[in-house]
Amino acid sequence: MGKQMTEMLKGTLEGIVLAILSVRPAYGYEITAWLREKGFSDIAEGTVYALLIRVEQRGLVDVEKFPSEKGPPRKVYSLNAQGQECLEEFWRTWSFLTKQLEQLREGGR
């Protein structure tokens, strides 16, 4: 992946994952696969798992274990109230940034 994308994902990837979880609960492997499909070419698996552990420790998600037909049990994460709040805050921050950058992009030409 490009170095720029790597840096730009910092802070953003967490919002992306929270947004995914706001649609429906999901587990790490599933989220990674989804991201790759969507064009985040090779987000490292470890990255997603580390992120999930972080948001869990901050109390933004609830966790439940479900047995898998193939392989070890899945840790299914779901967004709780606090996570929902954090996601909304994320969207506010994101909106501010996009607004500023749009203005810059217009002015730059």
Place this chain on the structure above:
Amino acid sequence: MGKQMTEMLKGTLEGIVLAILSVRPAYGYEITAWLREKGFSDIAEGTVYALLIRVEQRGLVDVEKFPSEKGPPRKVYSLNAQGQECLEEFWRTWSFLTKQLEQLREGGR
């Protein structure tokens, strides 16, 4: 500043500064003041200077010193060809991210 904003600025702030420099040459103090006006409430001064040194070392900008009426001489940065190229790459990456996040935002409600 919010922690979310801090993390989201990683990678983005560099693009913002390059975009500013693409409009016209500027020096650190000026850029910091401009950012604060635009609502990046309290971006640390040190942050901008460190970023400018980084992009200088990567050869994205040219530097000239000009005496100031008040205070030490200004280091005026201007975007060169390589910087312009980097800025365009930044816009491509940014566009991809915004597209993905817009889709997520729609789907999430």
Place this chain on the structure above:
DNA sequence: ACTAGTACATAGTAACACTGAATAGTGGCG
């Protein structure tokens, strides 16, 4: 047994923004 696919975890590294302080020059005020 061996391989591939599923699923999670983690130690170490690099990059970036922040904190907090230092340095340096100019002008105004008591």
Place this chain on the structure above:
DNA sequence: CGCCACTATTCAGTGTTACTATGTACTAGT
């Protein structure tokens, strides 16, 4: 004169984040 405010740059130390690379573990197919 001494002090403060404003302009302007620099730097060492810190925290957070994503990546790299690897390891563990379970199942199914050959």
